[in-house]
Amino acid sequence: MSPKTLLIVMIALLATSFSVKAEDKAEERKAGQPYTEQLGDHQVTSVQREITKGGERSREELLKAAREAAPLNVFPSDPTTGKKLDEQR
Amino acid sequence: MGAVRSGLATAAMLAFVGWFNAARSAEAGSNPPSSTGTQQSAWGDTGNPTIAPLKWAGLVLNYEAHEKDGKKYSRACTGQFISPRVVLTAAHCVQDIDTGGWYDLQKMYFLAQYQNNTFSRSYRAVCASRFDGWWPPQLRSQDPEEKNRAGRSRWQWDYAMILVDRDSETGHYKNWVVDWQGKYRGATATGYPAAMLGGQIIQIAHGEIIFIPNLPNNVVALRHNHAGLTQGSSGGAWVANFDQQEDAQHNIIITVSSFVTNQSGVSFGAYPTSAFYGLRDYVSKGCVR
Numbered sequence: 001m002s003p004k005t006l007l008i009v010m011i012a013l014l015a016t017s018f019s020v021k022a023e024d025k026a027e028e029r030k031a032g033q034p035y036t037e038q039l040g041d042h043q044v045t046s047v048q049r050e051i052t053k054g055g056e057r058s059r060e061e062l063l064k065a066a067r068e069a070a071p072l073n074v075f076p077s078d079p080t081t082g083k084k085l086d087e088q089r
Numbered sequence: 090m091g092a093v094r095s096g097l098a099t100a101a102m103l104a105f106v107g108w109f110n111a112a113r114s115a116e117a118g119s120n121p122p123s124s125t126g127t128q129q130s131a132w133g134d135t136g137n138p139t140i141a142p143l144k145w146a147g148l149v150l151n152y153e154a155h156e157k158d159g160k161k162y163s164r165a166c167t168g169q170f171i172s173p174r175v176v177l178t179a180a181h182c183v184q185d186i187d188t189g190g191w192y193d194l195q196k197m198y199f200l201a202q203y204q205n206n207t208f209s210r211s212y213r214a215v216c217a218s219r220f221d222g223w224w225p226p227q228l229r230s231q232d233p234e235e236k237n238r239a240g241r242s243r244w245q246w247d248y249a250m251i252l253v254d255r256d257s258e259t260g261h262y263k264n265w266v267v268d269w270q271g272k273y274r275g276a277t278a279t280g281y282p283a284a285m286l287g288g289q290i291i292q293i294a295h296g297e298i299i300f301i302p303n304l305p306n307n308v309v310a311l312r313h314n315h316a317g318l319t320q321g322s323s324g325g326a327w328v329a330n331f332d333q334q335e336d337a338q339h340n341i342i343i344t345v346s347s348f349v350t351n352q353s354g355v356s357f358g359a360y361p362t363s364a365f366y367g368l369r370d371y372v373s374k375g376c377v378r
Binding site: 034063 | 148153162179186191193194195198200208211213215216222247281283287320322323347348350371376377378
């Protein structure tokens with residue numbers, strides 16, 4: 001095997017490896033599973049919706065759901081946030 | 090003549106007081122909404138979703154996200170467009186605060202201009218992102234002190250962004266700021282509090298911004314004195330210089346509603362840093378770098 005052939009084989013192997021990794025990542029996102037990436041000094045976690053045909057709720061279904069929805073809000077158990085306001089404007 | 094002079098002096102004094110008050114209220118971020126609220130109540134003023142800035146807001150609906158006694162219920166928050174396809178809301182509106190499970194994006198919708206059992210258009214979520222500071226691994230720590238520390242610091246990250254499947258038909262907020270301490274003294278909270286017809290009507294409540302030393306890191310308070318502006322308001326923008334004018338000086342987002350405590354009439358939100366911009370750009374590109 002000539003050095004030139006060897007180089008071509010190595011490049012082909014590397015390309016295949018990168019391609020498989022990219023497919024894995026895309027597959028992971030397709031599955032709708034959370035994935036993490038570095039964004040500057042911070043990490044972010046994201047999810048993507050699997051794009052499928054159909055499954056969209058009708059206007060009537062959405063309105064009914066909105067009428068009956070339980071509102072989300074948070075009351076932290078951390079007692080420090082419940083202390084008397086010591087104001088500093 | 091003396092009476093006339095006295096009258097003139099009184100008029101001059103009144104004019105000065107009027108000018109002084111007007112000048113004070115015109116200071117950056119301190120002026121309450123002018124003409125967009127209509128009915129005042131314990132939960133705020135009724136907002137008008139047909140004009141700026143509330144025409145950019147809507148209901149974040151997690152369809153049938155919760156099951157109880159064999160029946161499925163949806164969960165609702167407030168959100169708003171901050172770019173043609175990006176909706177800003179609270180992190181706990183995309184990820185369950187107790188379990189850490191993400192709400193199913195197949196069932197996540199944004200109902201633009203939702204008001205009293207109607208909306209202009211529904212948008213479907215394509216992807217959603219939030220900073221990992223919202224759900225740090227230390228939350229599961231066996232060390233109570235470490236767990237408590239993580240629990241305290243997470244609130245500065247209680248915001249998330251959702252990419253939706255099409256451009257907003259009504260536009261979006263164009264102004265938002267980070268590291269704004271000292272620049273604004275007041276803001277207007279917006280949202281769908283459950284206390285108002287079960288979260289059917291968007292409300293606005295102007296209040297005073299307060300930085301509190303004993304609060305968790307990078308969290309800010311807004312004292313609006315509307316005790317009912319609580320559940321359902323999560324994710325609703327706090328807007329400096331709230332006004333129907335659409336220019337660079339008005340409708341500046343400074344954060345979103347995160348949580349409430351036993352302090353009646355006070356809401357809390359993250360104090361966003363420049364990382365906010367990075368997240369917006371990242372989400373705009375499809376939640377990829």
